[in-house]
Amino acid sequence: MKKQMPFIIAFVVLVALMASGCTRSASTSPTALATPTSEELPFPVDVAQRMTEVAQQTQMAMPTPAEPLATPVGVETPTPEPTSTPVIIPTPTRPATYTLQSGEWPLCIARRYNLDINAFFEANGLTMNSRPAAGTVLKIPQGGAWSAGERALKPHPTQYTVKAGDTVYSIACEFGDVFPESIIAANNLQSPYTLTPGQVLQIP
The missing domain is CATH 3.10.350.10 (LysM domain)
Structure with a gap:
């Protein structure tokens, strides 16, 4: 028994050492998870900066306006035709007097102003054969009408x-x-x- 005593003591010491090693390893706290630094935290957030980013992303997502189609080569673009202003044709009324112009004669004036020939000739002392010169001032009767056929x-x-x-x-x-x-x-x-x-x- 005395001879076995050292072996028993050695075995007990060995078991004790093993037991203490297990206790320390079990009690040792696990490696702590890495805690993000203040720079890595998502909060607090700069609200103004975030709104600017959202606006920029919205603009980027919006479709680009389509450019107008180019006129194909060789195809002429029609030019709008200018609108013409209608011509206003005056309708003169009977004047009190009329000055003969070059190329005119009394009967011509009677037709033009729808005058009664007899009244017109009488007012001016004329006959069918009269040929007053250009510049002659003729009186124009205000009554009567042309009655010698078509004017x-x-x-x-x-x-x-x-x-x-x-x-x-x-x-x-x-x-x-x-x-x-x-x-x-x-x-x-x-x-x-x-x-x-x-x-x-x-x-x-």
Whole structure:
């Protein structure tokens, strides 16, 4: 028994050492989880900065407006036609007097202003054969009407090609009931209304 005593003591010491090692390892606290630093924490959040980020993300997510389609090469873009201003044709009334112009004669004036021939000639001391010169001032009766057939000598509206010696006044006389002022307005003529042979006029 005395011989076995040292072995028993050694065994007990060994068991005690093993037991203390297990206790320490079991009691040792596990490695602590890494705690994020204050810089890594998501809070507190800068509200203004966050709203700016949201707005930027929203703008990036919005669809880009489509660009207008380019006109294909070789295809011409139609140009809108200019609108024309309608021409206003004046309708002169009977004046109290009228000054004869070059190329006019008394009967022409009677047709133009729808005058009674007899009353017109009598007021001015004229006859059918009278040919007063340009510049003569004629009296225009305010009563009566043309009664010697059709006032119009040629159909109109139409076009007229100017001949040598023509004036707007002589052309008006050729049509009978057309006013020179109407020819001037229809063709946008400017004073002194000089015409060129071959020029085409609109007769209203």
